[in-house]
Amino acid sequence: MPTWKLTLEYDGTRYRGWQAQANTERTVQGVLLRAAREVVGADAVAGGAGRTDAGVHALAQVAHLKARSSLPPVEIRHGLNDALPHDVNVLSVEPAAPAFHARHDALSRTYLYRISRRRTAFDKRYVWWVRDRLDFSAMEKAARHFRGRHDFFSFCENPEGQQSTIVVVEGSEVAERGHEIHFRVEASHFLWKMVRRLAGTLVEVGRGTRTIAEVSKLLAEKSPEPARWTAPPSGLFLEKVRY
Amino acid sequence: MPTWKLTLEYDGTRYRGWQAQANTERTVQGVLLRAAREVVGADAVAGGAGRTDAGVHALAQVAHLKARSSLPPVEIRHGLNDALPHDVNVLSVEPAAPAFHARHDALSRTYLYRISRRRTAFDKRYVWWVRDRLDFSAMEKAARHFRGRHDFFSFCENPEGQQSTIVVVEGSEVAERGHEIHFRVEASHFLWKMVRRLAGTLVEVGRGTRTIAEVSKLLAEKSPEPARWTAPPSGLFLEKVRY
Numbered sequence: 001m002p003t004w005k006l007t008l009e010y011d012g013t014r015y016r017g018w019q020a021q022a023n024t025e026r027t028v029q030g031v032l033l034r035a036a037r038e039v040v041g042a043d044a045v046a047g048g049a050g051r052t053d054a055g056v057h058a059l060a061q062v063a064h065l066k067a068r069s070s071l072p073p074v075e076i077r078h079g080l081n082d083a084l085p086h087d088v089n090v091l092s093v094e095p096a097a098p099a100f101h102a103r104h105d106a107l108s109r110t111y112l113y114r115i116s117r118r119r120t121a122f123d124k125r126y127v128w129w130v131r132d133r134l135d136f137s138a139m140e141k142a143a144r145h146f147r148g149r150h151d152f153f154s155f156c157e158n159p160e161g162q163q164s165t166i167v168v169v170e171g172s173e174v175a176e177r178g179h180e181i182h183f184r185v186e187a188s189h190f191l192w193k194m195v196r197r198l199a200g201t202l203v204e205v206g207r208g209t210r211t212i213a214e215v216s217k218l219l220a221e222k223s224p225e226p227a228r229w230t231a232p233p234s235g236l237f238l239e240k241v242r243y
Numbered sequence: 244m245p246t247w248k249l250t251l252e253y254d255g256t257r258y259r260g261w262q263a264q265a266n267t268e269r270t271v272q273g274v275l276l277r278a279a280r281e282v283v284g285a286d287a288v289a290g291g292a293g294r295t296d297a298g299v300h301a302l303a304q305v306a307h308l309k310a311r312s313s314l315p316p317v318e319i320r321h322g323l324n325d326a327l328p329h330d331v332n333v334l335s336v337e338p339a340a341p342a343f344h345a346r347h348d349a350l351s352r353t354y355l356y357r358i359s360r361r362r363t364a365f366d367k368r369y370v371w372w373v374r375d376r377l378d379f380s381a382m383e384k385a386a387r388h389f390r391g392r393h394d395f396f397s398f399c400e401n402p403e404g405q406q407s408t409i410v411v412v413e414g415s416e417v418a419e420r421g422h423e424i425h426f427r428v429e430a431s432h433f434l435w436k437m438v439r440r441l442a443g444t445l446v447e448v449g450r451g452t453r454t455i456a457e458v459s460k461l462l463a464e465k466s467p468e469p470a471r472w473t474a475p476p477s478g479l480f481l482e483k484v485r486y
Contacts, residue, residue, distance in 0.1 A: 009364045057365075081362050089364040119324050121252045121332040122369070130326075 004073060005096040006046070006063045007082075008032070010231070011087040013125045017168070018061070028052070031088055032063065032080070040067035049102040049241040050105035050109050053193070055233030057126065060091065062241040065100040081236045102241070108170060109190065110240040113183040113199040113231065120179075125178065127197070128235035134206030136181060139174050140213045142205040143183065146172040146198055153224040155198060156191035165191060174202065181206075184239070193230055200229030247316060248308045248339040249323075251275070251287070255476070256368045261295045261304070265475030270425070271295070272351070274322070274331055275306065282322035283310035285438055292345040292352040292484040293352050296436070300369065303334065309347040311483075313441040335410040345484070351413060351484040352433065356426040356442040357473065363422075370423065370479035371442070377449035377466060379424060382417050383402030385458045386426060389415040397466040398441060399434035417445065436473055 010028050020029040029048060036044035044067035052058055071079070073093040080090045116127035117134060146169050154166040171186035183199050201218065204210040218226060253271050263272040268278070272291060279287035287310040295301055316336040323333045360377060361372035368465065389412050396408040414429035426442050447453040461469060 003432045011364050087364050089362045119332045121254050121330050124329045126365070 001066045001068060001098060002070070003096045003098050003100050004065045004076060004213065005093045005094045005100060005102070006032075006065050008061050008063065008091050009059050009091055010055045010061065010199075011125070012052060012055050014085075014087060017052065017054045017056065018058075027234075028058075028061075029063075035080045036065055036067065037082035038083045038148055039076060040065070040069035040071060043067060047102055049106045050160055050190075050238045052236075052238050053233055056105065056236045056238070058238040060240055061238050062102045062106070062243075063081065064100050065093075065098065066098075105243055106188075106241050108186050108188050108242045109238065110171070110184060110186040110242070111190070111195045112237045112239040113181065113185075113195060114235045114237070115181040115199070115203065115231075116179055117181065118179045125234055128203075128232050130203055130206075132170075132207045134175065134181065136176060136201065137208070138195060139181065139202045139206045142202055142212050143172045143174045145212065145215050145219065146185065150193055150219045152194055152219070154218050154221070155194045155201075155226045156203070157193040157227070159191070162191060167191060167194070172198075186240075186242075193227075195236060196231040196233065197226040197229065199231035199235065201226050203231065204229055223227050244309045244311060244341060244408065245417040246339045246341050247308045247319060247341050248337045248343060248345070249275075249308050250334045251301065251304050252332050252334055253301050253304065254368065255298050255300045257328075257330060258297065260297045260299065261291050261293070261301075271301075271304075271331055272306075274328055278323045278326035279310065281326045282313060282319060283308070283312035284348045284368060285302050286311060286378070287363075287378050289320065290345050293403045293433075293481045295479075295481050296476055299479045299481070301472055301481040305345045305349070305486075307339065307343050308336075309341075315366070334397050348486055349431075351429050351431050351485045352481065353414070353427060353429040353485070354433070355480045356428075356480040357445065357478045357480070358424040358426065358440060358442070358474075359422055360424065362381055365379050368477055369480075371446075371475050373446055373449075375450045377424065377446065378451060379417070379419060381451070381455065382424065382426075382445045382449045385417045385445055385455050386428075387457065388416045388462065389401045389428065393462045395434055395437055395462070397464070398437045398444075398469045400436040400470070402434070405434060410434060410437070429483075429485075436470075437480060439474040439476065440472065442474035442478065444469050447472055 016029045046065045047063040077093040114127045116129045149168045169187045175182045261271045289308045293307040320336040356368045359372045392411045412430045418425045
């Protein structure tokens with residue numbers, strides 16, 4: 001069956017996450033599938049690389065699309081965008097191997113978390129505004145501690161439901177961008193709510209309410225604390241999927 | 244009476260423009276005045292430098308605020324921001340001379356108009372998406388024609404209601420910023436809908452449906468054409484007020 005690799009961006013504010021659910025129409029995969037059935041036919045199937053949660057955004061989510069259609073990629077892109085709501089946008093459509101699977105074939109995902117150090121009239125839906133003064137260099141040191149192979153049990157919602165809570169974090173760093181602090185983290189896979197709990201923990205360190213030694217301990221021992229610091233979904237973006 | 248100079252940003256999407264109106268609560272000046280009365284007292288008055296229209300945004304609108312209050316500027320700023328809706332944000336509050344008047348004292352206003360050359364999931368409220376291919380260098384030449392002293396009668400809504408339709412445009416230029424084209428125009432004052440008609444005319448030139456010679460003619464003779472090309476308010480930002 002013809003297969004395409006789609007790259008798409010979306011504003012997750014109005015959606016109950018990526019994953020199609022039987023009880024709601026309001027998922028990104030749901031609106032993508034509805035558009036795809038209009039454009040490439042009723043037997044279209046589509047799956048994404050990352051299952052973003054409710055309110056989480058994507059700058060470059062990748063999805064596979066399979067359908068019995070001979071439309072050229074550029075027409076599929078235009079057709080999908082005409083059929084999609086304004087907050088979901090297909091950036092590119094490329095032919096892919098028939099076996100291409102957006103989730104199974106992905107080598108790594110990179111997430112971006114945007115923290116704003118000031119109130120903003122334009123970006124409320126895209127940042128977490130933290131009023132307290134943040135110690136950037138302490139956050140920088142803490143972010144480095146997340147790198148490598150760790151048991152992220154303390155940073156996972158429903159860890160018992162996971163096969164394993166071990167994750168190898170390939171990259172973890174913070175950067176200053178004007179009034180914002182950007183936290184970027186790359187790994188082959190992530191546990192449920194993990195990035196938001198890492199971001200929340202970094203902010204605790206930035207506020208001075210937690211030390212770097214305590215962060216190391218959270219990676220070594222099971223703790224209920226990161227769950228309480230879960231950063232809001234508004235600041236989170238799936239930024240890149242590597243194949 | 245103590246007077247302050249306020250610099251504020253707002254997302255104009257939800258508002259019927261800057262100017263307070265008797266028949267609606269939904270103006271930026273209206274919500275600013277309501278917040279000011281909570282923070283600095285019931286006799287507060289406030290006026291802005293530019294009367295942005297419905298749906299038009301501001302990156303740095305300037306307003307004067309006068310009230311019998313001895314609160315320090317930083318507390319006024321925090322108080323206003325706590326009382327303001329999420330899409331209006333006071334960037335700074337500075338003490339000003341008692342005679343300071345945001346509109347009368349302004350030497351020039353700069354507006355930014357954002358044109359997007361692609362569909363966008365995030366910026367629909369902040370750009371005008373033009374699907375047609377745009378000739379940037381033709382737009383560059385046309386933008387230069389707006390500079391100087393001209394009769395902008397053809398670019399004004401309700402020109403008969405104006406004392407004069409002569410405007411001296413100090414700056415007018417376009418720039419490429421990724422997928423966007425930014426049009427910036429500076430003048431001591433602007434006529435009603437003038438910037439949106441200049442932007443609409445530039446897009447006509449970019450599309451190749453109007454020549455630069457025709458743009459020159461629009462500045463020399465009265466024409467109903469620019470009114471038909473009025474660019475949508477979503478792309479327009481009051482960017483700077485100079486004193």
